[in-house]
Amino acid sequence: MRFILFFLVLAVNVFSTESPTYLNLRDYLTKNKVRVTEGSISGPEETWLVQFLKKHPNFTSIAEIGFNVGYSAEIFLKHCPKAKVVSFDIGKHEYLKDGKKYLDMTYPDRLSLVFGDSKKTVNKYANQNKGEKFNFIFIDGSHEYLTAYLDIKNMKKFARKNTYVMIDDLQLLKVRDAYNRCCKEGILTNCKVYKMGWRSWAIGKYHFR
Numbered sequence: 001m002r003f004i005l006f007f008l009v010l011a012v013n014v015f016s017t018e019s020p021t022y023l024n025l026r027d028y029l030t031k032n033k034v035r036v037t038e039g040s041i042s043g044p045e046e047t048w049l050v051q052f053l054k055k056h057p058n059f060t061s062i063a064e065i066g067f068n069v070g071y072s073a074e075i076f077l078k079h080c081p082k083a084k085v086v087s088f089d090i091g092k093h094e095y096l097k098d099g100k101k102y103l104d105m106t107y108p109d110r111l112s113l114v115f116g117d118s119k120k121t122v123n124k125y126a127n128q129n130k131g132e133k134f135n136f137i138f139i140d141g142s143h144e145y146l147t148a149y150l151d152i153k154n155m156k157k158f159a160r161k162n163t164y165v166m167i168d169d170l171q172l173l174k175v176r177d178a179y180n181r182c183c184k185e186g187i188l189t190n191c192k193v194y195k196m197g198w199r200s201w202a203i204g205k206y207h208f209r
């Protein structure tokens with residue numbers, strides 16, 4: 001009897017047409033042998049961000065620059081169950097589509113990807129979606145000075161007074177300079193800089209008169 005049962009279970013597993021289930025994006029990428037080359041949010045910064053999002057369960061809209069394979073987007077979709085996410089990315093990595101596929105399967109109709117250079121696409125999107133505002137803005141795109149500066153500056157179009165803006169990768173000199181310029185020019189206000197391990201980021205608000 002046990003012998004028959006064993007083969008029955010084996011047959012169900014072998015011939016099952018159900019698609020495999022995955023624990024999370026990382027598990028999906030590992031099982032599908034997708035190799036990711038660019039870094040993403042992780043470790044203490046990820047833990048900090050999750051805690052921050054848990055304190056704001058009513059976020060309904062999040063915008064980010066820098067999708068990469070979607071790890072930060074997954075954090076937003078998972079921990080802000082009411083939120084839609086709009087992510088801007090230049091699309092330089094082929095694996096972006098794998099991440100997008102998994103997130104669309106797992107969190108249907110909640111993620112939009114806007115392809116292209118953020119120096120152009122952010123303004124274009126804002127013009128095409130007049131008045132669209134977000135609760136949380138996450139800036140984690142180019143590490144070049146001018147692009148990082150324009151990313152911070154242009155994303156203000158999506159902010160209200162109470163919108164939080166987080167700028168990642170302040171451990172990188174060019175990004176830090178871009179952030180400092182935005183503080184000096186009064187684009188940002190009430191910012192707090194965090195440093196954990198080798199990573200650093202800032203969170204604050206946009207300045208409105």
Ligand SMILES: C[S@@+](CC[C@H](N)C(=O)[O-])C[C@H]1O[C@@H](n2cnc3c(N)ncnc32)[C@H](O)[C@@H]1O
Binds near residue numbers: 038067090142
């Ligand atoms: C550090 S990765 C983002 C990591 C992601 N936020 C995460 O934590 O999972 C930076 C991303 O910015 C994108 N990027 C670089 N320059 C860009 C630009 N000018 N416009 C839009 N995206 C850009 C890259 O394609 C890359 O996917």
